[in-house]
Amino acid sequence: MKLCIAFSLLIVLIEIQEQISCFSLSIPASPGYYQDGHFVIGGLFSLRVTARDNRIKFGFNDAMAIPEAVIVNLTKNYQHMLAMFFAIEKINKDPNILFNMSLGFYLYNVDFFETKAMESSMALLSGESPPIPNYSCRPEKTDKLVAVIGGISTGISAQISRVLSLYHVPQISYAPFDVSLETRVQLQSPYQFPVYNAAQYQGIIQLLLYFTWVWVGLVVPADRRGELFMKEITEEMNNHGICVAFAEKGPVFPSFGDIGWYQLIVHLTLTRVVIAFGDTHDFLTLVSLIISVDTFGNIWITTSDWYTIIFPFNQNVIYTYFGGALSFSVHMDEILGFKDFQRSVHPKKYPHDIFIQHVWSILFECPHLYEHGVRKLSQCEQNGSLSTRSLNVWDMNTSPLSYKVHVAVYAIAQALHEELSLRVNGDSLDQGGLQAPLPWKLHPFLQKGQLGRNINEENIVNQEDSATKIDIFTYHPLQSGTKAQVKVGEFLFESKSVHYLSLNDKLIYLGVFNNQIPFSNCKQSCPLGFRKTEDRWFAFCCCDCVPCPAGEITNETDMDQCFKCPEDQYPNKQRNQCLPKIIAFLSHEDTLGVVLVSATISLSAISAMILGLFIHYRDTPIVRANNRNLSYILLVSLMLCFFCSLTFIGQPRTVTCVLRQMIFGVVFSVAVSAILAKTFIVVMAFKTIKPGSPLQMWMVTRLSNAIVCCGSMIQVCICAIWLGTYPPFPDVDMQSESGQIILLCNEGSTLAFYCVLGYLGFLASLSLLIAFLARRLPDTFNEAKTITFSMIVFCSVWISFVPTYLSSTGKTMVAVEIFSILASSAGLLGCMFLPKCYMILQRSGSHFRKKVFT
Structure with a gap:
C-alpha cells in the first residue's frame, strides 16, 4: 500500500x-x-x-x-x-x-x-x-x-x-x-x-567527522545553486578526508522509468548517509523515493531550506521513514508575541481573508462550500485555536x-x-x-540595509554578529504518532580555523532502523589485528584490510598502521594484543640441559676410568709405546673438555660468559697439541731408530713436550688478546624467538672467536696431514691410523658446527656448541683410546690366566 x-x-x-x-x-x-x-x-x-x-x-x-x-x-x-x-x-x-x-x-x-x-x-x-x-x-x-x-x-x-x-x-x-x-x-x-555557506559547510563537515561518516551521498537541485554547493562542499569534504559516494542532481527522476530513478535507489542501498541540499519544492520530488526505500535506513542531513518537509501528506509514513534526519538551521530568536498572536487568529478576526477560510477548513475539518471558486466556511468550531492542532x-x-x-x-x-x-x-x-x-x-x-538582523527590537538596528550560530535539529516521535523538531546541538562558526560543535548524544534519534550510530564507509571497518590500505580510486575513504605483519599489532579498529610491541612483549596469534615474553636460557632443569649434563658427566667418567686404566698399566708396552705422559695429558685435557661444556649450561653471567670460551679454547688446544705431538713422535720414532741417525729418543720426547707447550701458549695469547679488547659479556636477545627473551652470552669480538676456532682447525689439520702420511709406517703400536681417523671425526664435527651455529638462535645455539664439544671430544677419546683399552684388557687378561695356571 x-x-x-x-x-x-x-x-x-x-x-x-x-x-x-x-x-x-x-x-x-x-x-x-x-x-x-x-x-x-x-x-x-x-x-x-x-x-x-x-x-x-x-x-x-x-x-x-x-x-x-x-x-x-x-x-x-x-x-x-x-x-x-x-x-x-x-x-x-x-x-x-x-x-x-x-x-x-x-x-x-x-x-x-x-x-x-x-x-x-x-x-x-x-x-x-x-x-x-x-x-x-x-x-x-x-x-x-x-x-x-x-x-x-x-x-x-x-x-x-x-x-x-x-x-x-x-x-x-x-x-x-x-x-x-x-x-x-x-x-x-x-x-x-x-x-552562511561557510558556516553551514563547516557544520556539516564537523558533524560527519563527529560520527566518523566518511562515505556520503549528495542530492542537489539541477541549477547553478546546486552546482555551487556540490563544488564547494566536495572540496571541503576532500580536505577533511570525506568522500562523495554519489552526487545526484534534481530533478532526480525527470520522467517515469528514467534510469536516474533506479540509479539513485542503488546509491541509497550502498550509502547510509545522504546530504540533501535544496528548498521545499526540490524536496517534493524526493518524497515518494524516501517512502519507497525506507528499509535502507538512510540518515538524511538537510539544510534549513528544507524546513517544510513536515507537510501534512501521509504523515505517518513520512515521519516514520524520514525520522532520524539531522537538519541545519541558522539560529534565530523567537518573534516576541508571535505565539500569542497565532492563538488569537480566527476566521472571524479576518472575515475577508480567503486563505484562512481554506486553511481553517482543513485544520478543523469544517464543512464548506464554494463561492466563485473560493472556499467558504459554513459551520466551524467557535472557539477554535491553532495551538490545539497537531504538529x-x-x-x-x-x-x-x-x-x-x-x-x-x-x-x-x-x-x-x-x-x-x-x-x-x-x-x-x-x-x-x-x-x-x-x-x-x-x-x-x-x-x-541588512536583512539578517534581530527583529525583536522595536528599532531596526543594522548589526551583524561576528560569529554565526547554527542549530542542529532532529525529529522525535511523540505519543500522538507524529514527530517534532528537537534541538540536539549547535555549531558556532567564527572562521574556518575557529569553530565549535556541541551535540547532546542522548537526544539524537536516528530513526526506527538504527538502534545505534551507523557506519558510513564504503567498506566495513578493519578489525583488530588488521590495518587499512589505500584504495586506488578513493584513497582516503575506501580501504582494504590487510593483516598486520609478524611482530606487529593493532589494538583499535580502522588503524592506518600496525605497530610493534615493546621489546619485553610479543604479539598474540590474533595480533591484537601484546603479551609479556618468557625469559629463556639453557638451564639445568630443561630436558635438553639434563641430557647434556648427563652426557657430560658420563663421558667425563669414562675419561677418568681410561686414565686410571692407563696409570694402572703404565708399564705395559702399549702404554709406553707412544709417550705415556702425552697420553695422560690428552686424557686429562679431554676430561676438562667434557667438563667445560657445563659452563655453557645455566643462566649466563659475566664470569661464565668469559670462562666458557677461554676454557674451551685453551683446553682443546692442549688436547689437539698433544695429538700433534703424538703424531710427531710416530714419525720421529722411525728416524731415531735408523743407524747413524743424530736424533736420540730423549730429544724426540723433549721436542714433543715443546710442541704441546707452544701450541697451547699460542691459544692462550689469542684468548688474552680477546679478553683485553672485546671480551664476551651477558646479553639479551628479544627478536630471534617470538614470545621469548633469550639470555645469552655475546661473544664480543666475533673475529677473536673464529680465530680460536681457526687455530684449533689449523692444529687438527696439521695432525691429520702428518698422521695420514705416517699411517703405513710398520710398527706394532703405530698410532698414525687412529690419529688419522680421530682427526677426521674432529674436523668433520667442527666444520659442520660453523653453519649450524650461525643458523641457530637462543638455546639451540648453545646446545649446538655443547654438542660439538662433546661429539669432538668423544670422537678423540673413542678413536684414540678405546682400541688401546681393549688391547690392554685383553692382553692383561691372558697374562693373568697364564700366571694362575702355571
Whole structure:
C-alpha cells in the first residue's frame, strides 16, 4: 500500500514537471486578499501543490478551465502570511516608524507554479483580474504598491523578478539564496537574505567527522545553486578526508522509468548517509523515493531550506521513514508575541481573508462550500485555536521562512521610514495629499540595509554578529504518532580555523532502523589485528584490510598502521594484543640441559676410568709405546673438555660468559697439541731408530713436550688478546624467538672467536696431514691410523658446527656448541683410546690366566 502511494505521488509530480502550460489574459487570475493602507506591500506565497494549472490555452483565443487537483495542502505555510500580518500590525501601532501612517498588503497564493507567480505579479501591478500589462486598472491599489515579498523557491522568485524588475518594483525573496538570480534576471534582481555557506559547510563537515561518516551521498537541485554547493562542499569534504559516494542532481527522476530513478535507489542501498541540499519544492520530488526505500535506513542531513518537509501528506509514513534526519538551521530568536498572536487568529478576526477560510477548513475539518471558486466556511468550531492542532498540520514555533517574511516587512518599513524622513527634513510631508513614494525610490535604502538582523527590537538596528550560530535539529516521535523538531546541538562558526560543535548524544534519534550510530564507509571497518590500505580510486575513504605483519599489532579498529610491541612483549596469534615474553636460557632443569649434563658427566667418567686404566698399566708396552705422559695429558685435557661444556649450561653471567670460551679454547688446544705431538713422535720414532741417525729418543720426547707447550701458549695469547679488547659479556636477545627473551652470552669480538676456532682447525689439520702420511709406517703400536681417523671425526664435527651455529638462535645455539664439544671430544677419546683399552684388557687378561695356571 505504502509503495503504491509513493509511486502514484511520483507520477503526479512528473506530470507537474512535464506539464507545459501558458495562461490567457482573458481568464481571471487567482483571487487575492487585499487590506488597504497608505502603503501596500505585495505578498506572493505558496499554500499548496496542485497537479494542473486551471489556465491552459487551447488555440489562440479560446481557453478551457480544468479543475485543479490538489496534491498537498501546505497548511503550515499559512504561518508565512501570519508573520506578515503580525509585522504589519506592530508597525501600524508604532507612530514613529511611518509617521502615523499605515501599511497595507495585497496577497496571492501562487502554489508552486511559476506561471501563477508571473500572472499574480502582473495582477499586483494592474490591480485587476485579468491583468492588463502597462495599465493600472485600480490606482487606489497599484499606486500604493511599494515592494513585494516572494517567492518560496528560487524558480518562482526568478519569474516574479522578470515582471517586477521591468517596473523597478523592489522584491525581497525569502527563498534560499541563489547567486544565479543576478544573471537570470536581466534588470533589477531581487533582494535576498544573507547566505552562511561557510558556516553551514563547516557544520556539516564537523558533524560527519563527529560520527566518523566518511562515505556520503549528495542530492542537489539541477541549477547553478546546486552546482555551487556540490563544488564547494566536495572540496571541503576532500580536505577533511570525506568522500562523495554519489552526487545526484534534481530533478532526480525527470520522467517515469528514467534510469536516474533506479540509479539513485542503488546509491541509497550502498550509502547510509545522504546530504540533501535544496528548498521545499526540490524536496517534493524526493518524497515518494524516501517512502519507497525506507528499509535502507538512510540518515538524511538537510539544510534549513528544507524546513517544510513536515507537510501534512501521509504523515505517518513520512515521519516514520524520514525520522532520524539531522537538519541545519541558522539560529534565530523567537518573534516576541508571535505565539500569542497565532492563538488569537480566527476566521472571524479576518472575515475577508480567503486563505484562512481554506486553511481553517482543513485544520478543523469544517464543512464548506464554494463561492466563485473560493472556499467558504459554513459551520466551524467557535472557539477554535491553532495551538490545539497537531504538529503534523500546524507548528506554533516560528519557521525559518516565517522569520524571513517578518524581517522582510521590517526591512521595507525601515526603507519607507528613511525615505519619509527625507521629506520631513524637507518640510514636504503632507499626509492629506500624501502619495506613496515611487517604488524605485526605496532601492537605495534597501541596498544599504541588512536583512539578517534581530527583529525583536522595536528599532531596526543594522548589526551583524561576528560569529554565526547554527542549530542542529532532529525529529522525535511523540505519543500522538507524529514527530517534532528537537534541538540536539549547535555549531558556532567564527572562521574556518575557529569553530565549535556541541551535540547532546542522548537526544539524537536516528530513526526506527538504527538502534545505534551507523557506519558510513564504503567498506566495513578493519578489525583488530588488521590495518587499512589505500584504495586506488578513493584513497582516503575506501580501504582494504590487510593483516598486520609478524611482530606487529593493532589494538583499535580502522588503524592506518600496525605497530610493534615493546621489546619485553610479543604479539598474540590474533595480533591484537601484546603479551609479556618468557625469559629463556639453557638451564639445568630443561630436558635438553639434563641430557647434556648427563652426557657430560658420563663421558667425563669414562675419561677418568681410561686414565686410571692407563696409570694402572703404565708399564705395559702399549702404554709406553707412544709417550705415556702425552697420553695422560690428552686424557686429562679431554676430561676438562667434557667438563667445560657445563659452563655453557645455566643462566649466563659475566664470569661464565668469559670462562666458557677461554676454557674451551685453551683446553682443546692442549688436547689437539698433544695429538700433534703424538703424531710427531710416530714419525720421529722411525728416524731415531735408523743407524747413524743424530736424533736420540730423549730429544724426540723433549721436542714433543715443546710442541704441546707452544701450541697451547699460542691459544692462550689469542684468548688474552680477546679478553683485553672485546671480551664476551651477558646479553639479551628479544627478536630471534617470538614470545621469548633469550639470555645469552655475546661473544664480543666475533673475529677473536673464529680465530680460536681457526687455530684449533689449523692444529687438527696439521695432525691429520702428518698422521695420514705416517699411517703405513710398520710398527706394532703405530698410532698414525687412529690419529688419522680421530682427526677426521674432529674436523668433520667442527666444520659442520660453523653453519649450524650461525643458523641457530637462543638455546639451540648453545646446545649446538655443547654438542660439538662433546661429539669432538668423544670422537678423540673413542678413536684414540678405546682400541688401546681393549688391547690392554685383553692382553692383561691372558697374562693373568697364564700366571694362575702355571
